[in-house]
Amino acid sequence: MSKIDRREFLGAAAGVTAGVTVAKTEKLFAAPAVHISNGTPDNPIAISSTNGLRGVARAAELMADGMDTLDAAIEGVKIQELDPNDRSVGYGGLPNEEGVVQLDASCMHGPTRRAGGVAALEGIKTPSVVAKYVLKYTDHDLLVGEGAKRFALSYGFQEEDLLTDASRESWLKWRANRGPNDDWVNAEPDETLLYRPTGTINMNVVNPAGDISSVTTTSGLAWKIPGRVGDSPIIGAGQYTDNDIGAAGSTGRGEANIEVCGAFLTVENMRRGMHPTDAALETLRRVAHVSEARLLDDRGRPTFGLSFYAVNKNGESGGASMWSGRNHAVFDGQEARVRDSAYLFERD
Secondary structure (H helix, E strand, C coil), X not given: CCCCCHHHHHHHHHCCCXXXXXXXXXXXXXXXXXXXXXXXXXXXXXXXXXXXXXXXXXXXXXXXXXXXXXXXXXXXXXHHHCCCCCCCCCCCCCCCCCCCCCEEEEEEECCCCEEEEEEEECCCCCHHHHHHHHHHHCCCCEEEHHHHHXXXXXXXXXXXXXXXXXXXXXXXXHHHCCCCCCCCCCCCCCHHHHCCCCCEEEEXXXXXXXXXXXXXXXXXXXXXXXXXXXXXXXXXXXXXXXXXXXXXXXXXXXXXXXXCCHHHHHHHHHXXXXXXXXXXXXXXXXXXXXXXXXXXXXXXXXXXXXEEEEEECCCCEEEEEEECCCEEEEECCCCXXXXXXXXXXXXX
């Protein structure tokens, strides 16, 4: 990949466009570890779930200006955390069954090999930043609940009501429509009630020096049991970084991912020589193989969605999903775009 000058880079980052690449659905690279070279990308690379399209452009721009990889990735996901119209993460995220927004996040910094996370955090818009503070200022990897909140407040974070009017309205409609024989009058449904919403953003980045970081942040499964924690704040599941190899992270059914340590497994697949796309597909095969019977359809396929996103040290990136029809966002060194993800199963 050729280098681009500062003016060309900023023009590309500003012009976020959509593109499509061919998804590899079956073939795995069987090459030995030599597939991963000692090279590094000419320009910053960032990959994320699709809701991070603005974020990958921002993270790449900041890395080009010399910002640390983890700081740049967190600035990227903060765009969604602070957006009240994004009901998947941060401010405006959909609440638990009691109407309380509980947020989770974790991060890893490749150069220092440190990690941090928070779970069931209430009242703080940017859990990704709190997770970074856990990494930076403590000897711990994970703080939860009220302790995580007190920690954030001690560092000057402002406590706020995270439930926007739109998210509150969705929760009220869900509560009213839970069952035909309860004491609530059914409300007019909306698209939020047609499925069980989930929402997460994962971002993985590498700079021209070959330094790597990852971050995942979420408001979790909508209407969850209070205190439920998915994969996002779990290091090795929601995200994982090895500065010698690459980084990976996920969105989708967190419980299924936790049970295979999916982000760690994807990085280990890259260590074995797999391209990031194929590494993610191999992890999905593992998930499908170990899923319990109640979560499988009559053809033995998982009934849930799960996606992985990965980048290696020399700047190759890829995404893969359990089912077809999914995509991801990437800044490929030239521009930010949406790419089709590889998939394990074709939708009927």
